[in-house]
């Protein structure tokens with residue numbers, strides 16, 4: 001191993017200093033000292049150090065009576081000087097200038113004056129600055145890593161602890177550092193690794209109810225263990241298994257279409273927690289609660305604005321728990337007309353009503369047997385239906401419309417809303433008893449504007465996904481555009497971000513989505529949150545809004561015509577949820593033309 005180079009006298013000394021001959025007359029030596037701006041110089045003969053000629057001694061001599069200027073240097077020089085050893089480390093030097101003389105022959109090998117020390121200090125400062133910069137980078141990488149990283153010293157006391165680790169264990173970094181690892185990390189084996197010195201790679205570890213893969217690595221220095229590092233590599237073991245399964249399936253068949261189908265299946269159905277992008281504290285916390293919820297059968301209530309990913313979370317919970325044995329049945333309560341709701345949810349028997357299917361039909365609750373029923377927009381559930389749902393929840397049985405045979409069911413209920421249910425209970429619009437039945441594990445998903453740090457991750461992931469779907473190369477995005485996206489408030493949340501990315505991807509021919517390529521309508525869209533928008537007069541704003549609404553109405557009409565009134569399809573094409581589409585249809589009174 002290479003030894004680090006030490007800052008010794010030998011490394012920094014001047015090996016070719018100006019020297020004075022012992023026969024030189026004092027007036028000449030004085031001239032030399034002045035020219036060189038030195039206070040002393042070594043006197044040598046044949047390279048051997050005889051003594052030192054100092055300015056102060058010459059001045060004393062000159063003040064004596066008579067002309068002394070022709071005296072020889074040998075008579076004025078002194079033999080007392082600082083003798084330095086070549087191996088001395090610079091930090092240890094107390095006096096200057098110092099002379100380095102070879103022991104055996106008395107040859108002058110070099111001098112060390114303030115000049116050399118100054119150069120040494122300059123280099124030292126630069127080195128320190130470089131190290132500081134490097135440390136900043138290390139710290140940044142350490143804290144932005146997705147993996148949880150921690151380092152303990154030889155006593156098992158935490159020295160380093162990154163943000164990701166802090167999120168996994170729910171202990172702030174400041175509280176963790178300085179603590180023994182066992183006080184912070186459940187069932188930690190870092191103390192064991194410190195004792196054995198044997199690394200433990202890719203081990204399963206259960207932390208705060210989550211299954212994780214961890215590495216525990218001893219840190220050796222000079223044949224001694226001086227600490228250990230803990231790395232949390234992957235969030236969920238089940239997810240790894242699923243990823244491996246998906247990979248195996250992909251490898252089995254490599255036709256393009258098959259891959260495309262996988263991508264769209266992946267988008268539509270089997271959602272895992274890894275598919276929920278973002279590692280902001282808010283989203284990590286929501287994921288943590290959701291994971292815990294997945295391991296139980298408890299009812300979950302997800303709240304959050306439209307497009308934040310409520311359904312995405314509901315699916316992740318479904319696929320992470322035993323419920324994945326059954327189906328995930330999603331019902332948008334706002335999209336079903338009140339008259340049809342009962343038969344939709346509970347099903348009907350044959351001949352239950354005119355127009356009913358001959359054989360009868362299972363309702364959504366029945367379809368969700370052994371799986372999950374996701375009631376989206378539960379706040380839009382009519383009061384009459386709320387009472388019926390409460391009964392189903394209490395009895396875990398449904399009765400089809402027109403039937404009298406209760407069917408026992410086993411399902412998990414997840415509900416979601418962007419309304420304030422507490423306020424609705426207060427206003428008498430939502431049953432209090434049902435509310436408490438639903439409010440068992442609440443998960444709030446914050447809007448994208450409150451977790452903008454997730455934006456780059458989402459963009460990067462989506463661009464890769466789009467490249468797969470469109471069989472194209474991965475496209476990069478302009479810095480300026482990214483900045484704009486960062487500033488924008490995303491009222492439509494992740495759904496809006498996904499839609500804009502897809503539009504940009506499709507509209508860009510090359511491999512770089514540039515700011516200039518941004519079409520006018522996206523300019524307006526991204527700028528309207530007041531980030532870059534010029535200040536508009538109230539009148540102008542109203543005009544713009546009216547124009548935009550007209551355009552929106554027209555677009556909805558055209559789309560509905562295109563898909564022959566199929567609202568689910570229209571919502572998909574328009575990139576909005578069905579509930580949003582229904583709201584808009586009724587706001588613009590388009591429902592006269594298209595029956596709900």
Ligand SMILES: Nc1ncnc2c1ncn2[C@@H]1O[C@H](COP(=O)(O)OP(=O)(O)OP(=O)(O)O)[C@@H](O)[C@H]1O
Nearest residue numbers: 275276277305306307308309310311312494495577
């Ligand atoms: N964290 C996320 N990572 C990746 N994709 C996400 C995330 N959150 C949402 N999405 C995507 O954004 C879109 C909207 O999500 P989702 O339908 O779950 O929202 P929602 O809150 O249920 O909306 P709504 O209330 O309007 O029904 C979906 O395409 C979903 O896959």
